[in-house]
Amino acid sequence: MSDDAFAWQKAENELTEIDTSVPHSARIWNYWLGGKDNFPVDQAAGDQYAQTFPGILDLARLTRGFLKRSVRFLAREAGIRQFIDVGTGLPTIDNTHEVAQRIAPDARIVYVDNDPLVLAHAHALLTSTPQGTTDYIDTDMHRPDTILEAAARTLDLDRPVGLTFMGVLGHIADDGEARSIVTALMDGLAPGSHLAICDGYDVLSPELLQAQQDYDDGGSVPYKLRSREQLESFFTGLELLPPGLVPAPQWRPETEIISPAPQVQPLGGIAVKNR
Numbered sequence: 001m002s003d004d005a006f007a008w009q010k011a012e013n014e015l016t017e018i019d020t021s022v023p024h025s026a027r028i029w030n031y032w033l034g035g036k037d038n039f040p041v042d043q044a045a046g047d048q049y050a051q052t053f054p055g056i057l058d059l060a061r062l063t064r065g066f067l068k069r070s071v072r073f074l075a076r077e078a079g080i081r082q083f084i085d086v087g088t089g090l091p092t093i094d095n096t097h098e099v100a101q102r103i104a105p106d107a108r109i110v111y112v113d114n115d116p117l118v119l120a121h122a123h124a125l126l127t128s129t130p131q132g133t134t135d136y137i138d139t140d141m142h143r144p145d146t147i148l149e150a151a152a153r154t155l156d157l158d159r160p161v162g163l164t165f166m167g168v169l170g171h172i173a174d175d176g177e178a179r180s181i182v183t184a185l186m187d188g189l190a191p192g193s194h195l196a197i198c199d200g201y202d203v204l205s206p207e208l209l210q211a212q213q214d215y216d217d218g219g220s221v222p223y224k225l226r227s228r229e230q231l232e233s234f235f236t237g238l239e240l241l242p243p244g245l246v247p248a249p250q251w252r253p254e255t256e257i258i259s260p261a262p263q264v265q266p267l268g269g270i271a272v273k274n275r
């Protein structure tokens with residue numbers, strides 16, 4: 001997106017699309033992470049969830065922890081220099097480009113989200129190192145062709161890309177549809193590309209199920225809580241790297257172990273496209 005087009009779209013969205021009457025996923029998530037970019041309607045929805053299932057605050061932190069470790073792994077150990085972060089969320093501490101560019105200052109990152117407030121704050125995602133670059137695509141993940149076309153302005157799609165979905169695939173309720181989006185994006189990426197996902201659960205507590213039901217009934221875009229089997233199907237045709245699809249804190253842990261371990265933990269995994 002050119003600077004002019006970006007500024008125009010940002011202004012238009014700010015004026016017309018930020019709806020503070022219904023809770024939004026990006027804003028509730030920001031509230032759970034301790035951010036300030038949210039409205040009373042998001043705080044009320046977030047508080048209601050946390051009252052029924054207090055572990056949601058750990059889940060949000062564990063997902064961000066997985067994002068950081070997986071981006072570090074991709075940049076440092078897999079040699080990835082290009083990223084597409086789908087369902088970016090509101091800017092926070094350690095956005096994908098900051099984590100990647102600390103290891104590889106020349107890393108190029110494309111962010112994708114469809115929330116108008118994320119677009120309004122996207123300037124904080126466009127703070128690349130001089131050697132690298134970042135871009136923001138304001139679109140719906142249901143449009144993988146648009147994402148690939150727009151990403152190609154910033155990334156060389158003949159070279160490997162790290163494609164990340166952190167706490168976002170549940171916004172697509174139908175398993176086949178979600179899989180087809182992941183597959184369409186991976187099909188457009190070069191061999192050597194990696195897919196990183198944090199989502200789904202081995203164990204679902206009754207409190208989590210109830211909290212999610214209330215959330216889904218409360219006007220936010222619903223979020224499907226997937227099982228391990230459903231999650232595994234997103235990696236079909238790819239080589240899942242060690243340690244496999246595991247509770248996020250167990251995926252190549254560094255120092256972020258929460259003790260005692262929360263009863264409900266999101267699953268995380270990374271796979272590589274070999275050909």
Ligand SMILES: C[S@@+](CC[C@H](N)C(=O)[O-])C[C@H]1O[C@@H](n2cnc3c(N)ncnc32)[C@H](O)[C@@H]1O
Binds near residue numbers: 090118
């Ligand atoms: C739970 S937040 C996760 C944010 C971030 N990935 C993280 O881990 O902190 C989900 C994000 O997905 C975005 N999202 C939801 N549906 C989307 C869609 N159809 N297309 C693109 N982004 C979407 C929301 O706006 C929100 O920013």
